[in-house]
Amino acid sequence: MRVCNRALKAAGVDRAAAIIVLVNNWHRSVRIIREAKRLNPAIHVIASLRDDAHLGELAQAGAAHVFPENYAAGLGLGAQALMTLGMSADDATDRIRAMRAQLSPDLQIVPR
Numbered sequence: 001m002r003v004c005n006r007a008l009k010a011a012g013v014d015r016a017a018a019i020i021v022l023v024n025n026w027h028r029s030v031r032i033i034r035e036a037k038r039l040n041p042a043i044h045v046i047a048s049l050r051d052d053a054h055l056g057e058l059a060q061a062g063a064a065h066v067f068p069e070n071y072a073a074g075l076g077l078g079a080q081a082l083m084t085l086g087m088s089a090d091d092a093t094d095r096i097r098a099m100r101a102q103l104s105p106d107l108q109i110v111p112r
Contacts, residue, residue, distance in 0.1 A: 004028075004035050014039050021047040021063070026054040030061040037062040048072070075100055 013019060013036050021036075023029045026049050033045050047063040049055070051070050058066045075096050082092040 004032055005039075008032070008036055008039055013043065016040060016043055018044040018046060021045060024050065026050075026057060029063075030057050033058060033061040033063050071100065071103065 008019075019036050021029050021032050023032065029047055029049060033047060036043055036045060044065075045061075045063040046065045046067070047058050048067045048069060049058060050068065052068040055066050055068065078099070079092045079096045082095060083089060087095070
């Protein structure tokens with residue numbers, strides 16, 4: 001934890017508005033998120049993880065938005081396909097948001 005604390009302090013997390021956590025180990029992600037929130041309770045945390053197996057742990061640690069890589073990639077490709085077929089970007093985004101909410105209601109939806 002000391003290394004995490006020093007790295008976050010060196011990065012200025014105490015005065016940052018947001019942090020993006022992209023670590024392939026969900027245990028480490030949770031530790032980073034908790035430490036970032038301890039140093040700056042107002043910080044917005046956006047995190048990614050491989051799949052949705054540990055989504056709840058990241059959300060409980062303080063992540064406001066969690067993007068499982070498998071969902072993010074698939075939904076991003078789906079949005080591109082809809083736009084390629086003539087759907088407007090706004091309509092494609094709305095459709096993807098609805099699909100994402102249906103796939104996993106625990107996922108936080110990115111605000112517009």
